[in-house]
Amino acid sequence: MxxxxxxxxxxxxxxxxxILDTAAEMAAVAGREVKKLPALRGRTVVNLFYEDSTxxxxxxxxxxxxxxxxxxxxxxKGSSVAKGESLKDTALTLQAMGADxxxxxxxxxxxxxxxxxxxxxxxxxxxxxxxxxxTQALLDAYTMRSRLGRLAGLSVVVVGDxxxxxxxxxxxxxxxxxxxxxxxxxxxxxxxxxxxxxxxPGTDVCYDLDAVLPSADVVMMLRVQRERMNDSxxxxxxxxxxxYGLDGARMRRMPGHAIVMHPGPMNRGMEITPEVADSPRSTxxxxxxxxxxxxxxxxxxxxxxxxx
Amino acid sequence: xxxxLIRNVSVLGAAPxxxxxxxxxxxxxxxxxxxxxxxxxxxxxLVALPGLVDLHTHLREPGREDAExxxxxxxxxxxxGYTAVCAMANTSPxxxxxxxxxxxxxxxxxxxxxxxxxxxxxxxxxxxxxLAELGAMADSAARVRIFSDDGHCVADPRLMxxxxxxVKAFDGIIAQHAEEPRLxxxxxxxxxxxxxxxxxxxxxxxxxxxxxxxxxxxxxHVGSRLHVCHVSCAGSVEVLRQAKARGxxxxxxxxxxxxxxxxxxxxxxxxxYKVNPPLRTATDIAALRAALVDGVIxxxxxxxxxxxxxxxxxxxxxxxxxxxxLETALxxxxxxxxxxxxxxxxxxxxxxxRIAGLTxxxxxxxxxxPANLTLVDPAARRVIDPAESxxxxxxTPYARMALPGRIVATFxxxxxxxLDGKAVK
Numbered sequence: 241m242x243x244x245x246x247x248x249x250x251x252x253x254x255x256x257x258x259i260l261d262t263a264a265e266m267a268a269v270a271g272r273e274v275k276k277l278p279a280l281r282g283r284t285v286v287n288l289f290y291e292d293s294t295x296x297x298x299x300x301x302x303x304x305x306x307x308x309x310x311x312x313x314x315x316x317k318g319s320s321v322a323k324g325e326s327l328k329d330t331a332l333t334l335q336a337m338g339a340d341x342x343x344x345x346x347x348x349x350x351x352x353x354x355x356x357x358x359x360x361x362x363x364x365x366x367x368x369x370x371x372x373x374x375t376q377a378l379l380d381a382y383t384m385r386s387r388l389g390r391l392a393g394l395s396v397v398v399v400g401d402x403x404x405x406x407x408x409x410x411x412x413x414x415x416x417x418x419x420x421x422x423x424x425x426x427x428x429x430x431x432x433x434x435x436x437x438x439x440x441p442g443t444d445v446c447y448d449l450d451a452v453l454p455s456a457d458v459v460m461m462l463r464v465q466r467e468r469m470n471d472s473x474x475x476x477x478x479x480x481x482x483x484y485g486l487d488g489a490r491m492r493r494m495p496g497h498a499i500v501m502h503p504g505p506m507n508r509g510m511e512i513t514p515e516v517a518d519s520p521r522s523t524x525x526x527x528x529x530x531x532x533x534x535x536x537x538x539x540x541x542x543x544x545x546x547x548x
Numbered sequence: 549x550x551x552x553l554i555r556n557v558s559v560l561g562a563a564p565x566x567x568x569x570x571x572x573x574x575x576x577x578x579x580x581x582x583x584x585x586x587x588x589x590x591x592x593x594l595v596a597l598p599g600l601v602d603l604h605t606h607l608r609e610p611g612r613e614d615a616e617x618x619x620x621x622x623x624x625x626x627x628x629g630y631t632a633v634c635a636m637a638n639t640s641p642x643x644x645x646x647x648x649x650x651x652x653x654x655x656x657x658x659x660x661x662x663x664x665x666x667x668x669x670x671x672x673x674x675x676x677x678x679l680a681e682l683g684a685m686a687d688s689a690a691r692v693r694i695f696s697d698d699g700h701c702v703a704d705p706r707l708m709x710x711x712x713x714x715v716k717a718f719d720g721i722i723a724q725h726a727e728e729p730r731l732x733x734x735x736x737x738x739x740x741x742x743x744x745x746x747x748x749x750x751x752x753x754x755x756x757x758x759x760x761x762x763x764x765x766x767x768x769h770v771g772s773r774l775h776v777c778h779v780s781c782a783g784s785v786e787v788l789r790q791a792k793a794r795g796x797x798x799x800x801x802x803x804x805x806x807x808x809x810x811x812x813x814x815x816x817x818x819x820x821y822k823v824n825p826p827l828r829t830a831t832d833i834a835a836l837r838a839a840l841v842d843g844v845i846x847x848x849x850x851x852x853x854x855x856x857x858x859x860x861x862x863x864x865x866x867x868x869x870x871x872x873x874l875e876t877a878l879x880x881x882x883x884x885x886x887x888x889x890x891x892x893x894x895x896x897x898x899x900x901x902r903i904a905g906l907t908x909x910x911x912x913x914x915x916x917x918p919a920n921l922t923l924v925d926p927a928a929r930r931v932i933d934p935a936e937s938x939x940x941x942x943x944t945p946y947a948r949m950a951l952p953g954r955i956v957a958t959f960x961x962x963x964x965x966x967l968d969g970k971a972v973k
Contacts (some may be wrong), residue, residue, distance in 0.1 A: 328861055348863035349736075349747040350817030369865070371747030409747060438744035 241541050244356045244363045248374045248413030256418055260382050262537035263530070269306065270533065279540055280309035283340040288314045288330070288355075289366075290346040295504065295528070296366050300343045300375075303535035309543075312337070327351060331358035340543055344368070362542040370404045376503055377410035379534040381418060383523050384458055386530070387499050392419030397452050399425045399484055400462030400511055401473075403432045407503045408462060409439060416440035423456075425449050426484060429473040430464075449484055453493045460501040461486055461511045481510055488515040499523050550963060551575075553583045557591035557923060559913050561889040567596065569919040572961040577915050589967070591923055594956055596913050597893050599631025599920035600878065601900040603723070603801055604698070604777060604849035606870070607633075607664070609655060610648070611640025616854035616940045618652060621874070622661035624852070624939040626965035628874040629922035629955040630662050632901065632909045633852075637669040638699045644669035644680035646688035653690035661965045661973070665904060668692040670711050670722060674700045679711060686718040693905045696723035698777055699824070701759055703729050708763060712772035721773040721799075721903065724763055726784070727825065731755035736865055738811040738826040746814060748864065751826045753781035760784050764791035764798050775903060776800040778851050780825040782835035789844045799903050801849035802836050804880035805871055805945060813945070819860050819867030820943050823853070826869075837884060840895060847900045850877045854941030872944040875937055878924065879951035887926055908961075919962035928954035938971060 285304040349369030551570040566581040608616035637643035649666040656664020668685035685692040739750020767774035813821035853870025901910025911917040934942040958966040
C-alpha cells in the first residue's frame with residue numbers, strides 16, 4: 241500500500257479498487273448499531289485544516305473515530321507566511337506529537353507534498369488549492385460504482401470551472417485509471433490548457449453541454465464561484481446558468497439510467513437547479529455518506545490496519 | 549602591488565603561454581617569461597578568459613543582509629570567475645536615488661572582490677508611477693548607466709517611452725523586466741501542461757512576448773537603447789530576431805537556469821525551482837540556446853537572486869522567486885555551449901561589459917589590457933553542494949548535480965581575488 245495519498249495519480253487500478261472494496265465493507269459497519277471498529281486503536285490522526293471546510297473535516301473525523309483512532313483537530317485557518325507558524329514548524333510539531341496520519345486541507349497547491357517531506361506519518365490530501373482532492377474522487381467513483389454497477393466504460397461528463405477545481409483534476413486521473421471516459425465541459429476560459437496531455441490522454445473537452453448529455457452515464461456538476469465573473473471568465477451568472485447549468489429540461493435529455501453528481505456545496509440556481517438537485521437521479525446526499533466509508537478505507541489501508 | 553606570472557595557460561583555448569600581470573595590466577604575454585619577485589601560478593591545463601561580467605545580480609544590500617551582502621555576493625562572483633557585476637535596484641530602500649546607488653558602489657569598493665556597478669531604478673520605489681531621478685544617479689559617483697525596475701515591469705507604455713527617451717541624454721539604457729502584469733496576476737509557474745497538472749496558476753509566455761514586442765517598437769520610435777532582461781520563451785526570441793533585423797538598438801540576456809532547467813522541476817513543489825520569469829519548456833530551451841549561439845540573445849546574465857531559508861522552505865505559492873547563479877554560471881555555459889571559449893568570452897564578458905559601459909572589463913588577456921581575467925579548469929567536474937556556496941543563501945537549483953568546469957583563479961586589476969579555487973579574502 242502507498243504511504244501518502246497526495247494525488248489521484250498515486251493510485252493504480254488495483255490500489256484504487258482495493259480502496260473501493262474496503263469502503264464497501266466499511267459501509268456495512270455504518271448500518272450496525274455500534275458503528276465502530278477497533279482497527280486504529282492507539283493511532284493518532286491529525287486533521288490539519290488551513291481552510292474552512294466543515295464537511296470534509298467532519299467526514300474525516302467521523303471516519304477516524306469509527307476506526308477508534310485518536311483524532312486531533314488542528315485548525316490553522318488564516319495562517320500564512322506573514323502571520324503564524326510556518327508549515328514546516330507545524331509539521332515538526334505534529335511529528336513530535338507522534339501523528340500517524342495527517343489529513344491536510346490547504347489553500348496552496350502542493351502544500352501536502354511539502355508536508356510529506358517533513359513528517360514520518362502518512363499524509364492525506366484533503367484538498368490543496370486548485371490542485372487535487374483525491375478522497376473526493378474516490379468517493380465519487382464509489383458512488384458511481386454503487387449506482388451503476390461498474391466504472392470501466394462509463395461516460396462521465398464533468399461540467400464547470402475545471403480550471404480552479406481540485407475535484408475535477410483528481411476525478412480525471414482516477415476515473416481514467418479505472419477505465420471510465422471523461423469529458424470536460426465548460427466555457428473555454430475555465431478549461432485549463434493542455435488538460436488531456438497534463439492528466440489523462442483519453443480525456444475529451446467539449447464546450448457544448450447539450451451535445452454530450454444524451455450519451456452521458458454520469459453528469460458531475462462543479463461548483464462555480466460567482467466571483468469568477470468579476471475576473472471575466474464569463475459575462476454573468478445568468479449567462480453561465482443558461483449555457484452550462486443543469487436544469488430539468490437538460491436532465492431529461494440524459495439517458496434514463498444516468499445520474500447527477502455534485503461535490504457540494506451547491507449554488508442552487510447557478511450550476512444546478514433545485515429540480516435536478518432534489519431529483520432521484522441526484523446522488524448528492526449519498527456522496528456525503530459514501531465519503532465517510534471511503535475515508536475509513538483510506539485511513540485503514542494507509543495506516544496498515546490490515547497488518548495488525 | 550603584487551605581480552603574478554601565470555605559467556602555461558591557454559588563452560581562450562590557444563596554445564599554452566605565460567602571462568605576466570603587473571601594475572594592474574597584462575604586462576607581457578608569451579612562452580617562457582621570467583619575472584623575479586612575481587608570484588608564480590601554475591596554470592597547466594587551465595584556460596584564461598577575460599573576467600566575466602554579470603549584467604544582472606541581486607546583492608540584497610541594503611535591506612536583506614540576511615540573504616546576501618555586497619561583500620558575500622562579491623565573493624560568490626569572484627569565485628564564479630566574475631570581475632564585475634551590475635547590482636539590481638530592488639533593495640530596501642530601493643536604489644532610486646543617488647544616495648543609495650553611491651552606498652552600494654562604495655560597499656563594492658570596500659569589499660574589493662569585483663567591481664560593483666549599481667543599476668538604478670527607473671521609477672520611484674519601483675512603483676511604476678513616476679520616473680526616479682535618473683540623471684542624479686547618472687551623475688553620482690556610481691555613474692549609473694543601466695536603469696531597471698527588475699522584479700517589476702515598467703508596464704505603463706507612456707512611462708516606458710519617457711524613460712527610454714530621457715536616458716539618451718547620458719547614453720543610458722533601460723533594462724526591462726518584460727512581464728505584462730495583467731496577464732500574470734497570481735502566476736506561479738509557466739502556463740502549460742505542468743501548471744495544469746499541478747494546479748498552479750500559469751505565467752503565459754505571451755505576457756513576456758507582448759511587452760518585448762511593445763518595447764522594441766517604442767525603442768525604435770524614439771531611437772533609444774533597450775535591454776531585455778532574462779528572456780525565457782521561444783516567442784520572445786522571434787520578436788527580438790525581427791527587431792534586430794530592422795536595426796532596433798535592443799540587446800537581450802538569458803539566464804543559465806533558463807538554458808538548462810524545465811518547468812517539470814516544479815513537480816517537486818520545491819520552491820527552489822520557483823523563479824520569475826518561470827522555468828519553461830524544452831522547446832523554449834532549444835530556442836534560447838540557438839539564439840545565444842547566433843547572437844539574437846547577446847549575453848548570459850545570472851539573475852543571481854539569493855533568498856533566506858524561510859523564504860524558500862515553505863509552500864510554493866508563498867515562496868519568493870529567484871535562484872543563485874554566480875558560482876555556477878560558467879559551468880552551465882560550458883555544459884550548454886561546450887568549450888567554445890571565444891563564444892563564452894563574447895557572451896559572458898565582452899558584450900556585457902560593452903552594454904554596461906564598463907570599459908575596463910571585457911578585454912581578452914593580452915599585453916596592455918587591464919588584468920581582469922579568470923582561469924578555468926575545463927577538465928574538472930564538481931558536484932554542487934549548497935553548503936559550500938560563498939553566497940549567504942543556499943537556494944541553488946543545481947544541488948547534487950555534477951557540472952563541468954571549475955574556477956581556479958580570478959584577478960581584478962592584477963590582484964588575485966581567487967587563488968587555488970578559494971577567495972583570497
